[in-house]
Amino acid sequence: MIVKKIQANFLILLGAIALIPAISFPGLSQLSEAAIQRVIGAGLMSEYPDGSFHGERGITRAELAAILVKTFQLQQRAIVDENAASSLVDVSSAHWAYDDIQWVVKTGIMSGYRPGYFYPDRPISRAEGFAIFTQAYGVLPLGDAEVDRILKRYADGDRVPYWARQAIATALIEELVNLEGTQSISPLQPMTRSDMVYGLYRYLEKQQNPGTIPDFPVD
Template identity: 50%
Template structure:
């Protein structure tokens, strides 16, 4: 697998990731994960306060495997605990939350974009994620829907979450054959939407998702724990690598015949 990775010289954004295609896929799915966060709040489920909060040493609702990833991303301030101090890894990701995470992770607000705000009918300037949503729209990391809608409370499928992460990270322009080879290990590969296949292949190749899982479950909603794992693996890749040791009397880059 590493052989063809080394031959890549350019990273591009997802081709064909258009507003129309995106909206068409969502309409086809009839937006099954559209929820109202205010209704959740009335059910006594705490909402994220998106402030700097400490990492709890013990979070019994999370597995031991995911706790390390959660602690890492909260420490890095890419995600936060809820106002009650718990992370709630099983809770589902919303588009607004995903937008905020992408801005923090990739510093999207540092990129040069137009000062003119994008008109989004369902995201008023008073919305907690207004600035982040404006940023992902201006940088085209995320797309809106027909009618100038963003659906900030809509749940994100795993395919969407991984594709949008890859959109910000950079999607490798694999050939169709290479994509098919990368995805071949998963029994549900045929359920990955066409627009997400190269993006999903990218995150698999870069080691951002569990390679031992037999299924990708691309049409299932993405949980906060799912995203925490992806971000944790990304942070791991950002760690400085050990310097190449220099052999005494030798050369780091020996020339042929010398």
């Protein structure tokens, strides 16, 4: 009964947002410095020792793991595989993000590129970063048709990797993706700290105003 109610509410949501006219999403450059300070104040990211945020710099897999644990309190989630993290040969107990990597792997939010290897210092692409972020956030039960309709609105929507399509479509609906006022997702470009702070800022906004309908057309 509960499942049917959730499905019904989701269909109502899709119908409602289909009636909303197309808009251009503001990028991080259109947000105030307060957005960065809010994310820092929430303890989700921090400045560098020189006191600058350096939004142009990329995000590594280890950094993403640390951000996800802080943002979504992954320590409180059910463990999918207790032994998954212990088999990682490239993440020693001395690594600064060791505990965070343990949690993202145990909960199934992140995994290695191949058995035993997490590649903690490897930079991530926007497709990977937003897809993993949305995995922790919660992927909407979108069908292939809905995903196609969402992604085709963007010139490079067909460049989103197959494994990330549903998650990226969810991230777009939930307005977590920094598009800088364009119609390009840039899925294969490196994910920057600015991209991440944008998604985090939007997430914090949603926590303050839960249940709002995203301003995103699905038609």
